[in-house]
Amino acid sequence: MAKRIDVNDLNVYYGSFKAVEGVSMTVEPRSVTAFIGPSGCGKSTFLRTLNRMHEVIPGGRVEGKVMLDDQDLYAPSMDPVTVRRTIGMVFQRPNPFPTMSIYDNVAAGLRLNGVKNKKTLDGIVESSLKGANLWTEVKDRLNKPGAGLSGGQQQRLCIARAIAVQPQVLLMDEPCSALDPISTLAIEDLINELKSEFTIVIVTHNMQQAARVSDRTAFFNLKATGEPGRLIEIDDTTRIFNNPSEQATEDYISGRFG
């Protein structure tokens, strides 16, 4: 299931503005990698290049290489739709489809891609909701609108929707920033369970969260506003938080700036 991501010297642009510069890193399969760093340093932008969501924005483009195992994600023959089917994404704000029921939300990825078999869908919906720790809470109201759930439940619904298409990698862009502490805890527990199956990359503003959930942590920073963001270092989470090799990382971790 899970695959490794290799990024080599990636530059990310918005039109002519270079937002992220020279990122190279390896994301290990079946692990959680956290991106931390001050606002505007390009963590989310970089995350969105990993499943080619960045190019959805007008003027968005990249230079460099992103490899998923041995596939070049930015090869001219590569279809971005296929990439996104392989690398799923959970967003900052829960965004269930408002016109759809809980069941339809989870089944959306499959249905919109042509899966019609009711039995298959039933099975995947149940296993995905179980996988997202939401099944017991919603199993009696699968036909109710997804937008009627609480924020934390909606976010778990979005995770269920993302894992229902059985991706190799799951990207999470600050998945807890709109949630209360209890829902956050539920999501963090879930991330811990999901990493046995998926490669997970999570952007977070919360350093404690990075320390709690991730195996490896990447620190991004930028020299000044208007300058491109850079990857300062990536290492085991315990090392980043206890004994980072870069001074900037230590300053950020210890709260001296940011």
Add this chain to the structure above:
Amino acid sequence: MSAITDERRPDDPSVPDDASTPPGGRPGRDALRQMGSPHRARNVKDVIARVVMWFCFFLAMVPLVWILWTVISKGAHLLGSMQWWTGNQRNINSDDAGGGARHAIEGTLQMVGMTALIAVPIGIFTAVYLVEYGRGRLAKAISFTVDILSGVPSIVAALFIYAVWVTTFGLSRSGFAAALALVLLMIPVVVRSTEEMLKLVPNELREAAYALGVPKWVTVVKVVLRTAFSGIITGVLLGIARVMGETAPLLILAPYTKNFQRDLFNGNFPTLPMMINQDRGDFALATAAERMWAAALTLIILVLLLNIIGRVIAYFGSVKK
């Protein structure tokens, strides 16, 4: 604390001295009394604004109620007869009472149906292009053209179709020719309202679909259009209501007939606005005037019914909480 006191002029009698504002921030009794005056001023403004709004509301209601009252009081009793809903005006002269409006009701519905059949797909596809795909010059040019089209007077649209359809192609005036002119009037309404509705669909939903590996066109059809569905229906109905009562294109392109006529492509064509116009010609006769008001009321009822149907459709297709 000091920043606040610095701004106060010491000679201003309305400013309480520092002794009445104990350190720690809680204002003293004098300060509280001072706070009463902007509060009162705000109340006065509130009342004035309320009065103005209510007045404007009633002012806007006057013509509406007046029209409804006039039309209902003068035309309602003809609608009570079965003949009105089943018959036509054949062999009924201006000084004969009653007759039927079935021919004109059917004609109007048929013509407007044809108009919607052509204008709605064009309008919705244009709006989808403008919101979801269009970038740069072409989109700007189309958007500008739609703006111009929405400003075209109906008689000009009718003359244009006349020039193309009758003068250039040598085809005869007909219900269909009038429907073509109505299409020109309806397209900009549908484009603009659909565009607004599509813009209201949050971008997060598009991104959510893309992130599931859903192709863009499926996202547009199944997520964006689906989410905006009830708004689009409302826009389409506004467009239909807009063209249903149009008379200028009918005067030029679809001459009235008192008979049943179900052929949209050949010959004269009966419609409610033209029936109203016909009887208006003999307004001095009580029989014709009565028929005119009844036809007007029938037209209003048709528009109302369409609105109700649209609302029901929109309700069942709307976003549920």
